[in-house]
């Protein structure tokens with residue numbers, strides 16, 4: 001069975017949805033480790049309650065380069081069996097850009113969820129960007145991580161209609177609900193070896 005490492009920075013609701021899908025046997029993967037770059041976040045408490053091992057690797061005041069920080073993440077992932085051969089790394093609200101070395105080492109084994117329909121509204125505050133732009137629809141995207149920001153091959157997307165009077169807060173809530181379903185579906189496809197990568201596209205078998 002594959003070993004899963006989940007990287008978080010905060011509330012961890014996507015992580016929670018993934019761990020619950022694993023517990024209820026909708027997804028067959030071993031939830032090996034949850035790593036947070038911040039201490040005292042809700043996500044860590046939830047993971048511990050669900051009986052999952054956790055590690056904090058503080059990024060604030062970290063003395064060293066991005067790649068030095070990521071070396072710590074990689075060695076922690078490897079310690080728990082999340083290797084480039086036998087692992088899957090899910091970024092779930094992990095608010096850091098990861099280094100090219102990390103991406104290269106875990107090529108096509110790191111996936112991320114973004115709260116917009118990429119390539120629209122990459123980067124921070126995607127929901128706010130969508131509202132400000134006047135988009136009528138937004139949603140979420142699960143994609144492989146490459147060396148760009150939110151540019152990797154798209155695995156799945158789900159759409160949300162932006163309603164009259166929508167605010168960043170109400171839209172985030174709507175999208176988050178879709179994220180929880182979509183992320184688990186994408187991980188399931190990965191574990192079943194149903195995602196083929198062809199250039200910058202994925203083909204779902």
Ligand code: GAR
Nearest residue numbers: 010011012013014092093113114115
């Ligand atoms: C989610 O909306 C996720 O898509 C977003 O942060 C939130 C984390 O929520 N990620 C990004 O914006 C990454 N660019 P969660 O901690 O409850 O899963």
